[in-house]
Amino acid sequence: MRILGIETSCDETGAAVIEGTTKVKPVKLLSNVLATSLAKHAETGGIIPEIAAREQVKYIIPVIREVLLQAKLNEDKPQIDAIAVTFGPGLIGSLLVGVETAKTLAYLWNIPLIPVNHLYGHIYANWIVANGSWEVEKKALSISYVSRATPRFPAIALVVSGGHTDLVLIKKHGELQVIGGTRDDAAGEAFDKIGRLLGLPYPAGPVIAKLAKNGDPKAFRFPRPMWDSGDYDFSFSGLKTAVLNLVRRNSWQFDEAAKTSSLSFKERESFINNNNKLLVDLCASVQQAIVDVLVSKTVQAVKEFKARSLLLGGGVAANKQLAKAFKNNSQLSILNSQFSVPPPNLCTDNAAMIAAAGFYNDQQVLWKEVTADPELYY
Ligand code: KG4
Ligand code: ZN
Numbered sequence: 001m002r003i004l005g006i007e008t009s010c011d012e013t014g015a016a017v018i019e020g021t022t023k024v025k026p027v028k029l030l031s032n033v034l035a036t037s038l039a040k041h042a043e044t045g046g047i048i049p050e051i052a053a054r055e056q057v058k059y060i061i062p063v064i065r066e067v068l069l070q071a072k073l074n075e076d077k078p079q080i081d082a083i084a085v086t087f088g089p090g091l092i093g094s095l096l097v098g099v100e101t102a103k104t105l106a107y108l109w110n111i112p113l114i115p116v117n118h119l120y121g122h123i124y125a126n127w128i129v130a131n132g133s134w135e136v137e138k139k140a141l142s143i144s145y146v147s148r149a150t151p152r153f154p155a156i157a158l159v160v161s162g163g164h165t166d167l168v169l170i171k172k173h174g175e176l177q178v179i180g181g182t183r184d185d186a187a188g189e190a191f192d193k194i195g196r197l198l199g200l201p202y203p204a205g206p207v208i209a210k211l212a213k214n215g216d217p218k219a220f221r222f223p224r225p226m227w228d229s230g231d232y233d234f235s236f237s238g239l240k241t242a243v244l245n246l247v248r249r250n251s252w253q254f255d256e257a258a259k260t261s262s263l264s265f266k267e268r269e270s271f272i273n274n275n276n277k278l279l280v281d282l283c284a285s286v287q288q289a290i291v292d293v294l295v296s297k298t299v300q301a302v303k304e305f306k307a308r309s310l311l312l313g314g315g316v317a318a319n320k321q322l323a324k325a326f327k328n329n330s331q332l333s334i335l336n337s338q339f340s341v342p343p344p345n346l347c348t349d350n351a352a353m354i355a356a357a358g359f360y361n362d363q364q365v366l367w368k369e370v371t372a373d374p375e376l377y378y
Contacts, residue, residue, distance in 0.1 A: 001362075002030070002080045004105075005355025006064070008098030009090025009118045010162070011052040012036045013059035014351030015067040017080065018128065020359040023173060026150055027359050029130045031070035032345075032352045035059040038203075046192070046202055053093030060101050067351075077109060084358025087115040088376030089163070095372035103367040112364035116357045117376055118349075119164060120176070122313030123157045124357035125342035125350070137343070151340055152308035158298045160322075161314030162188035162203065165294075167232045167301050168378065170311075173360045178378050179301060180232020187290055187316045190236035194243050194286055198279060208283045209319050215277075215284030220246065222289040224296075232297055239289055243282065250278060287321055295325045302337045309338045318347040 001021075007014040014034045020027035037055035041047050068075045085102035088095060099115075106113040127150070131137040134149065157168040165182040185193065188205055195204020200211075222242050225235040294316075302310050310332065316322065323341045326332060332339065346352055 001082070001359065003114070003355040003358050004064070004067070004078070004080045004083045005116075005351035005353075005358060006060075006083065006085040006098045006102050007118070007121070007349060007351040007354045008056050008060065008094045009086045009088070010094060010349060011038055011041060011047050011055075012349045013056045013063050013097070014349065014354075015064045016350065016352035016355050017067055017071040017073065018352060018355040018359060020356075023360055024150065026127045026129045026134070027356050028132075029128050029352050031067045032130075032350060033063050033067040033070065034345075034350055035063050041202060044202070047091070049091045049093055052091060053097060056094055056097040060097055064101070064105075080109075080111065082112045082114055082358065082362065082364060083109075084114040084116045084355050085370070086118045086121065086354050087370055088118065088373035090118060090372075090374060092372060092374045095374060099370055099372045103370055106367040113367045113370055114358040114362055114364055115370045116354045116361070117378065118354070119159055119166070119378060120357040120361065121353040122159050122161060122317075122347075123168065123170070123176075123311055124360060125313050125346040125353035126151050126157075126309075126311040126340045127360065128342065128346060128352055128356050130343055130346065130352070149338060149340075151311055152338060154305055154307050155309040155311055156298065156301045156305060156307040156337075157311040157313060158294060158317070159314045160187045160294065160312070160316035162186060162192065164314065165234045165236070165316075166378075167298060169301070169305050169307075176378050179305075180234070180297065182234040182236060183226075184235050184237040185240065187234070187236060187294060188314070190239055190290060191286075191316065193240050197240075197244055197247055198282070203315070205316060205319065208287060209321065211280050212284040212287045212321070215280035215282070217284040217288035219281035220285035222285055224289055224293050227293055227296060232301055234293060234297065236290070236293075239286065243286060246282065287319070290316075291319070291322050291325045294322060295329060298326070299329055299331050299335075302332065302335055307335075307337050309340060312341040313347065313353075315348045317341050318344040 016032040191205035
């Protein structure tokens with residue numbers, strides 16, 4: 001079965017084609033294209049919904065054409081069996097662009113439509129073989145610590161994105177149960193808001209991760225909120241406040257970094273690395289605090305639910321320190337749970353994960369019945 005995936009929940013416009021044979025095996029990625037309006041939002045510290053949607057109107061058709069071309073499919077009547085589209089959660093204007101395009105194409109090509117929850121998509125990125133085979137992929141990624149085998153059930157998934165920090169128990173395809181989530185900011189949101197405090201561009205997660213490489217993760221002992229709360233909930237707003245207090249106490253040092261905001265990102269980064277030890281230490285300590293809480297709660301869940309696989313998903317899953325911390329966790333190796341994290345481009349928003357989720361949860365509906373749902377949860 002060949003599926004065209006379409007993803008437009010936030011600032012990205014993505015299309016991908018996957019091919020799957022059986023649900024006990026991963027799907028093959030035939031082509032994957034992504035256009036983003038991120039550059040337009042970098043300086044404002046967050047996504048401007050109207051701008052994102054207007055850009056998506058421009059990108060959607062060229063992106064779909066390109067993905068069909070790359071998969072060597074005829075654009076007039078491509079040989080695909082279904083279209084999977086993100087119908088929520090997300091920004092309403094953005095979701096509408098993808099949903100209405102998918103409905104129109106499903107009608108014109110007379111093929112079924114599969115509405116996909118974006119959050120399921122992040123989890124199902126773990127079922128995609130992007131480079132021909134798991135072994136080739138493992139080499140291409142050059143990350144030896146990631147398991148490249150078909151996930152096994154029951155599985156625990158940690159979905160860490162800009163809007164979500166969720167722990168999900170998956171008993172079988174389509175049977176998902178949320179066992180915990182954030183009570184305030186999501187992990188990605190914490191990275192982004194702290195980055196904003198420090199004058200870093202949006203999205204700040206990858207920037208903080210990069211700066212953290214040169215910093216000391218033990219330099220500041222930030223709070224690990226709800227570390228031992230005995231449940232699977234998270235809270236990151238206290239961490240943000242702790243950083244804010246520290247920034248206020250040391251404002252003269254951070255002013256130097258802020259003043260450099262007229263420089264290009266590369267220049268700013270090198271300024272920060274060379275001149276502001278405090279900032280790189282802060283980034284490393286923030287990252288460590290977030291990683292510690294995520295790992296401790298997740299490992300606890302793997303233990304309690306005897307999960308045979310642990311799956312990461314969402315933009316924050318692209319964080320290398322997070323993946324390393326899971327891989328080096330001694331409890332996890334005793335539990336013999338297979339650890340999987342998608343390649344970075346399949347952790348952040350993309351359409352391949354939507355097509356994959358569509359393959360394993362193929363609830364086809366009539367095109368007329370699909371509507372965008374910005375508030376959708378699991
Ligand atoms: O999944 P995603 O692309 O979009 C949403 O569905 O929200 O996640 C975006 C989030 C942003 O908050 C971004 O700062 C964060 O993922 N992120 C990272 C990294 N790459 C992206 N956070 C930490 N380390 C990274 N390497
Ligand atoms: Zn996402």
